[in-house]
Amino acid sequence: MSLESEVDLPGEAMLPGVLSEELHAELVVFRRDLHMHPELGNQEFRTTAAIKERLERAGLKPRVLAVGTGLMCDIGEWDGERPMLALRADIDGLPIPDTKTECSYRSTVPDRAHACGHDVHTTVVLGAGLVLADLYKRGLLARPVRLIFQPAEEVLPGGAADAIDCGVLEGVGKMLAVHCDPRVDAGKIGLRTGAITSACDRLEISLDGPGGHTARPHLTTDLVTAAARVVTDVPAIVGRRVDTRAGLAVTWGRIESGHAPNVIPQHAELSGTVRCLDLDTWRQAPDIVVAAIDEVANLHRAKSEINYVRGVPPVVNDAEVTELLRDAMTARRGADSIENTEQSLGGEDFSWYLQHVPGAMARLGVRTPGERTVRDLHQGDFDADESAITVGVEMFTAAALLDSAQ
DSSP: OOOEEOOOOSSSSOOOOEEOHHHHHHHHHHHHHHHHSOOOTTOOHHHHHHHHHHHHHTTOOOEEOTTSSOEEEEESOOOSSSOEEEEEEEOOOBSSOOOOSSOTTOOOSTTOBOOSSHHHHHHHHHHHHHHHHHHHHTTOOOSOEEEEEESOTTSTTOTHHHHHHTTTTTTEEEEEEEEEEEEEETTOEEEOSEEOSOEEEEEEEEEEOOOEETTOGGGSOOHHHHHHHHHHHHHHHHHTSSOGGGOOEEEEEEEEEOSSTTEEOSEEEEEEEEEESSHHHHHHHHHHHHHHHHHHHHHTTOEEEEEEEEEEOOOEEOHHHHHHHHHHHHHHHOGGGEEEOOOOSOOOTHHHHTTTSOEEEEEEEEEOTTOOOOOOTTSTTOOOOTHHHHHHHHHHHHHHHHHHTO
16 A cells, blocks of 8 residues: 655655555545544543554554553654654543434444544544654654554543553653644644643532521521522632633533422532633632632532542643644645634643643644534534545654654
């Protein structure tokens, strides 16, 4: 099989590593297979096996991570001196149904879907690995590259921490990743220096009181009112205790309490997320949020138990590594293929790697040009224009070649 073809590129230089039509077709089949068989975090056994088999067929030696799913694979051998470039993909799906009605490759697993594009991320890194392995054999890649296929990105605090514990960063000097963006046309990427995602934590709250009759709320704890005040007052209080530019926000996703209209319940539960834009505020967030919850609960004589689940810090793109992606994309498709992107309020555990090594994440355009409907992330009808696979592969191969030449 031909892995890459030589073509004239937009820049003055000629870079190998352009994806052949034959390999693109194979990668589309691979991506659709993953899309049909999504697996949740730390359960990605079939996905891991599929990636491993294809890499081994290319003569590589992937290693399954000690946690049982996910894997790492080096293209070439690290000499123990010059640090490697790592390409990272996340491989897990989401616990939501696939609602696409006219799609031959919709999920075959009930209430499971690749609705965040991890199947695309995985296919892009796999494709880049196959092309780079061929270039390495031909002596065209001067420095080894590591592929990281990480499990459980959707499970707070993210599978990246486990992957790091498994040694994926040993010998790595910088990292690259992509994330599907349905707001950007296929053929383009979005770049940003600095924070490109936000911190994200999870809140789980229990409120308790003695209960009673709705005719006599003054004799007990009016627990439903207490829960309602937590819902409305805590976000307002939190927003006044930090610089508004930090974007610290509490948003609720669930509230449950009571069984009868004339009975004041004894128990209420709330859960939601805490998000913020900068790293310093994220470090302070647990104390600020917990204090606000306690204040409101105490005011209404409710006993509170708070489980503040630490999630992920913001992904902060390193300036030099971001420029590497910019140079790579410019070499492949010209400067017009790059858009400036804003900071997202979504969380991404790629941030854990960047606590150890510099790196950058690009937003990979997956919207079909001219399409008016935006199929947003984490929605059951999400899909991607598969031409984005070639864009991601070629950007990564160009970045690896440019980095190895430095």
